[in-house]
Amino acid sequence: MAINIRCQKCKTDCKLGSKKCSSCGSPFPKNKKYRVIVRANGKRIIRTVNNLELARDIEGKLQGDIVRGEFDIEKPKSAITLQEVWEKYLPWVKVNKKTWLNDQYHYNHHLKPVFADNPLDTISPFDIEKFMVTMKKGKSKRGKPYAAATIKHQVVLLTRLYSVAEQWGLYSGDNPCKKVKKPKLNNQVTEFLTDDELNSLLDVLEKWHNKMSAGFILFCLHTGLRRGELFKLTWENVDLTRQSMVLKDPKGKLDQTLPLSDKAVEVLNSLPKDYKTQWIFYGKDGKQRTDFKGPWDRIKVAAGLPKDFRLHGLRHHFASALVSAGVDLYTVQKLLCHKDAAMTQRYAHLADKTLRDAVNLSDSLLEKKEVAQVVNMEAFKNAK
Incomplete structure (x- = not known):
């Protein structure tokens, strides 16, 4: 703890009682500046005042604060990174x-x-x-x-x-x-193939040299399964006799049992079985497949499909075809294993045939009807 005289020219602290600065040699003026310096628990507290009496008062106050432990305060712990x-x-x-x-x-x-x-x-x-x-x-x-x-x-x-x-x-x-306002998204894409594009794809798949790749796409087209669900599908999950399959832990839901169409069963029966493996659509050396980008890109080019048409678009095409043919959205929701109806609602605008049939039905339901009149005899007698 100390009180020093502050040199205004070179900003040096000098001992109390000095007549001139020990650093630059400048004499101190009558209106000296005094610095009170106190160290406590690693902290350095400095006060600068205009007269010696005030400096001594501050020094005494700081001494009292130290005695009372006001500077013995732990530094707040910084937050976790x-x-x-x-x-x-x-x-x-x-x-x-x-x-x-x-x-x-x-x-x-x-x-x-x-x-x-x-x-x-x-x-x-x-x-x-x-x-x-x-x-x-x-x-x-x-x-x-x-x-x-x-x-x-x-x-x-x-x-x-x-x-x-x-x-x-x-x-x-x-x-x-x-x-913070999160970015608004408007990236809901509903893809489907035209009749010509579908015919072209089926023609290519029929002649494609790699039967596993062709079968993968055909099965996706006839079931609407996600790519990851096909990767995880095992022979244990499929019952060819009952024409059904169990999806283990599909996206956002518990295990689901779904029916298989005749075409889907036909695809499964046509798949190569070069390895003793549990995976239906296996990859290299019979191991579980983790990607299908290469085969899909090559088949897409051969079929002349749009460059930006995704493999996931086959799932959309499966759903779009069903809704357009009049299948209700609830059924499509179950087949797609959607967690809620909001996901399936994107196909609602395709239900033209169902809506048109309903409108035509309303014509007959709302026509003028001939109503047989029944006479209440008791009411008739009372009226007389």
Whole structure:
């Protein structure tokens, strides 16, 4: 603890009672500046005043504060960083979420480079808005602008990390994501093949040299299954006699038992069986298939299908064909294993035939009818 004279020219502290600065040699004026310096628990407290009497008063006050322990306060612990939350979240999400690899990809490629080392209480809504603007202006590794859905995924994942940190007692501050408006999406695509495109695809598949690839596409076309569901399908899941199959853990639902059409059974019977494997649509060396991009691209080119027509479009075509033929949306929902009717509602506009039949039926139902008149004899007598 000390009181020093402050040199106004070179900003040096000199001992009390000095006539001139020990550093620059300048004499001190009558209106000296005094600095009170106190050290307590690693802290350095400095006060600068205009007279010695006030400096001594402040020195005495600071001494009293130290005695009372006012400076013996622990420094607030900084909030957990996003990376620390992620390291706790990853083992949990691997067990509890089927699409955890998507979370891992989004975090490593987008959130980690920007926010990983930031404590949760230092990330502001402005930081997140700035992050989204940067993504909107940026491009993916393929050189294409990021889709609104991709940007939204980042905000959704960031929101989830804040939420689990709060649920697990790791963080008790604000969630800045709640003050950020997520990008609006309008990417609901309903694809279907024209009659010519379907004929062309079927012609190519009939002559295609790789029967497994051809069978994969035909089975998808006749069942509307998702690509991942075909990858997981085993011979144990199929009953050819009863023409049914069990989908194990389909997207968002419990196991589902679905019927198989005659064509679907025909496809299964035509598949090659070069390996002793449980997988129906196996990959290299009989192992479980994990991708179908290459075969699909080659068959799509051979059939002359639009470049942007996806394999998932066959699922849409399956549903569109059924709805257009008059099959009700509830039945289509069950066949597609949709979690709720909202997903199937995208096909509602295709139900033209059903709506037209209903309108035509209304003509006969709403025509003028001949009504047989029944006379109430008691009422007739009373009237007389």
